[in-house]
Amino acid sequence: MLIGPDEGPQSALQLSFRALFLLAFGVVCVRIAGRKAFARLSPLDIIVAVVLGSNLSRMMIGNVQFLPSLAATLTLVMASRLLEIATLRWSPLANLLKGRPVVLVRDGVMDPKAMHRHGISDADLAEGMRIEQQEKLQDVRLATLEGGGKISIVPKER
DSSP states (O other): OSSSOOOSOOOOHHHHHHHHHHHHHHHHHHHHOOOOGGTTTTTHHHHHHHHHHHHHHHHHTTSSSSHHHHHHHHHHHHHHHHHHHHHHHHHHHHHHHHHEEEEETTTEOHHHHHHHHTTTTTHHHHHHHTTTTTOOOEEEEEEEETSOOOOOEEEEEO
């Protein structure tokens, strides 16, 4: 089997396939958790950081075979880099991995359906407005939940 057994030694190829499977699984899990859970990082960035740290830690203390784990970790990092490059050329992949911006407010009017769908409360929107030095909703031309989870505000012209 490509993934290999849970007990006993695994080959570098088996651990590399595990790394690729876990990368895909992790992106799905982060997508399910929602943008706010990991604001300002793409799901891919989060998974790579967590798994990289975990792999390095386990290799450092000797809980896993060193060379196969090193190969799996390198496979993960290389796959992440290749996916980042691919997102520059293929927008559906970019939308999947990085998300699309979602309009929350247009011309001072909230979109409650969009806010609910993405787990943004009135308090979250108010916080985003305060960060951008905007006090009143009617002064907001556009409020957007960006792919990384940040709320950006474009004020109305005065």
